[in-house]
Amino acid sequence: MRGLWALVLLAAVLPASAEGVGRPVIDGFVEPSNAAFTRSTADLAASVEVLCDKPGNDTLSASRTAFATALDDWGHVSVLRFGPLAADSRFEKLFFWPDARGIGLKQVQGLLTSSDLDGISSGMAGKSAALQGFPALEFTLYGAGSDSLAAGDPWRCSVASAIASNIAAIAATVAQEWNAGSPFAASFAAPAEGREPYRTEAEVQGEIVKALATALQFIRSAELAPPLGEEPAKANGKRAPMWRSRLTAPLIVAQIDGVRQLLAAAGYERSLPEDSRYIASSIRFELDNAIRTLGQVEGPAEQAFGTEPDRGRFAFAELALHHASELVTRDLAAALGLTMGFNALDGD
Amino acid sequence: MEIDRRTFLTLLGAAAMAPSGALASEEQLYLAARARGGRHEVAVLDARGADRLVLPIEDRGHSFAIDHGRRTAVAFARAPGRYAVAFDIAGKAVPQPLVAAEGRHFFGHGIFSPDGRLMFASENDYEAGKGVTGIYDVGKGFARLGEFDCGGIGPHDVVLMPDGKTACVANGGILTHPDYDKLKLNLDTMAPSLAYLDIASGDIVEQVSLPADLHKLSIRHLIVDASGAVWFGCQYEGDAGDRPPLVGRHRRGHEPELFAGPPDLLRRMDNYVGSVSVDTSGEIVATSSPLGGLVAFWDAATGRYLGEQSMADVCGVAPLKPGHVLATTGRGAVDDMSPSARAAILGEFATNPAWDNHLRLV
Missing domain, CATH: 1.20.1420.20 (M75 peptidase, HXXE motif)
Structure with a gap:
């Protein structure tokens, strides 16, 4: 999924700290x-x-x-x-x-x-x-x-x-x-000319934003949307990962928690300009909501995606991740001085 | 891609009021998809970037099949779109919407047969996980006659060879399924190729691949040069640090050749070429990288790198005059570009349309 969210570097990026965000x-x-x-x-x-x-x-x-x-x-x-x-x-x-x-x-x-x-x-x-x-x-x-x-x-x-x-x-x-x-x-911890693959702090920042966006996209498009289907009649829990082991929700929670931990480690809630810090806390809020709701799923995935109230829980988590995804690709990227080019989505 | 008939007809009226001779067949006109103010359009424009015809479309467009002689085109939705629209470039007929067959979607590229009777489109048979070339009968309202197996997964661009009998298909090798957005489902087993199809029989008369260690180098966009060789532009799905060549040439009966250009060009292109074109002589090849914000030029005869021009979010490139291409960006700019110079035709303005991946000369 490299390049699914290909970010074009617009301008000099605000350094997360003097040492950069990689370390x-x-x-x-x-x-x-x-x-x-x-x-x-x-x-x-x-x-x-x-x-x-x-x-x-x-x-x-x-x-x-x-x-x-x-x-x-x-x-x-x-x-x-x-x-x-x-x-x-x-x-x-x-x-x-x-x-x-x-x-x-x-x-x-x-x-x-x-x-x-x-x-x-x-x-x-x-x-x-x-x-x-x-x-x-x-x-x-x-x-x-x-x-x-x-x-x-x-x-x-x-x-x-x-x-x-x-x-x-x-x-x-x-x-x-x-x-x-x-x-x-x-090169990730200290990007510099002559190093590969990252030569600038902006490239490292771009990689982190891409990783956050890619993970959220993967959870939604590969794990939640297919078993949910467009309507309850089209739900099919066997299209969810790990339904046999009944670990679907725990896996997705772990992935979202990974996103949350990566976000925290990047320190945006401290390093972004003050008027942009709400972005990081808003993303965290959406991730927290998704994790909490998935924690309430009771049934095995085969049934849960098509049966209320579990179906609603998965759908709510999907929506929360959609919001988180928008915040990452639009607001967080912009606050870091990154922008996604209109023609930069590969696969075309 | 439902067309707003009233808007279209309004625009038709505007086109009809253009100065006489404006749509004379000898004039160079271009086709491009674009977004403006959150709306999607297909535009016919002249070499100065001025609109001649605008068709509103429902979702993001991509490229076109063009019948150059009869001045008809089909605009395709961007993958995994299921809609296309056939239209008269001079705006003299009501455009006709096409819908992909059951279980198929368009990949965004197509061609007409030289006699204009058939149209061929790159399509995804997504349940079977294989690429096909859909065949359409132009005279029967673009009725779908059937399809050819194009010998690979993820066929993208397709060009008609100078013999008028053979289509060259870029089998990008990337498996996708519309239920999974644009997620790439087979990165480990990708096998891109160039396939030459006899458009009368569907027989694959020649097929070539890149070396095995480049199996993640997706061949996506094509152009035929003055000598009849096929030039291709690629995107790389492997490790970001690998930086393989992204531009190549294939002459029938030979192995494909790859051209890297100067040190650091590949790094700047960031493993992604978005579009390829030639100048009007067919002797210079232009390859755009929107990620790198540049167009690199190549000598079609030797593969020698000729120079490059920077332009943020550039992707569309099309022949303008000998040695020059017209280039468009997602930020609304249009440039006249050559290996050694560029001249702005339209600047970057927020109110300008965002030009999509491809610009095509009619």
Whole structure:
């Protein structure tokens, strides 16, 4: 989704502080969320290994709990869809979504019935992105036939283990490429001539605004709008991510919380000119409302999107995110001296 | 894209009152979509940027299929639009709305056959996730006759080759589905290509791709130069730091060639070329980057970079005279541009229309 919100730099940007916005964003959001994601995905991989060694209800339950924790951390990290997470299709490998034509389901079902041990002995890294990440692992751990994992299903468990290890490996790579000392982090924290990819503070500011806008757009267009449908009769909760694990609302809450944390780390509520600071607090207000309302969702996603009052809760969250999105792309961008060119939306 | 008939007819009246000879067929006229005061329009304008005809349209437009001989055009909605409108460039007929077939939407580009009897449009068969070229019978009210498989996903621009029998389609490779806004659904498996279609049979008579490591370089916009080679402009969907070449040339029977230009040009173009054109001689190619706010010029014979002009939010480029193109921006400016100079025709004013991606010479 790089460039979905391509911002053209209009003028010199107001520096968030003398040091720029990159360093506080790394310290306040990127490093802690990458660290949590690296840890929880490693725990998930270890937990699935235990499940394979000692199949049982308790080990399956532990793997599912580890999955939920790692997915929550993914929700936060997913907001950083640029640089290390965008390189090498890592976002798609971790989270192949939206999957309009159900490619992931077909592929994972095909793999589970193939018993192609050689095919996964070297890991998942060379396989289709749709097989490499959370949606494929969710089907393996929660989809039809997954209860066999408790009774002992070596092949299915090997697949789960290979995917979980792959997720952990990608998480570690992303964290490493963000580490202090990496060229990417150096240019993000201290943009300068000769550095890549950021040479000016305005470029870093633009990247952060794009990341906020892209994340909000993704939640609305890929996760909330398709299952909601235009009217209740067209609702289809199975178009929501993570409906099998009943983690749809928790995932979206984690993503919105990631947006909120990135916004806080950027420090706009302190650094914008005083007459523009309301923008940051207004965005936060919308995000808080969306999170609170999604927290009230009771039913599983298959029903919740088509049944009141849960449907109204998802719809309210979608609207709040729409408002937040407008505030980011119009008001926040303008307050930072960035503007979106009429011809700058790519894909045309 | 419902047309406000009354507004249109009012404008028709205005066009009819233009000085005699204003729409003489030898005069250079241009087509462009634009936004003005929150409304969307299609405009016929002259080389001075003056309006000759304006059609209000319901949503944002994109590019056109043009029957140069009969001075008819079809304006397409911007993807994923499902509407288009066929109109007489001189405003002598009531425009005719077209609606995309069930399960299809337009991508914004199309061509006419040389005899003007057929119109071809780049379309998305979004449930199947494949690109098609829709075929329309002009004489039967643009009835849709069927479609050709164009050999890839996300066909965007299409040009008619000088033989008059072959269409070249830019299969951009990006999968989209209207239920998911403009989200790109297949970045990991993109496979862009140039496909040459026999417009009589739909046979793909030649198809070329870029090297595998450039599979995220989406080929999007096309122009044919004086020698009959196809020039293409790309946008890159890979890592922002990669900065691959964005401009290339394909001669039938050869491998595509890519041209990078001077150091730093690619960084400034920011992995995005929005439009391509030639000058009236067909010997100079112009490529615009609205992200970079520049138009870069290339020698069509050698691929040598000839120079560039800066212009904020520039995208539309079209032939003006030998060595020169007309360029338009999202901020209302219109310039006469060459590799070495630019002259403002219309300046940036908030009240000017915002010119959309493409400017096309009739």
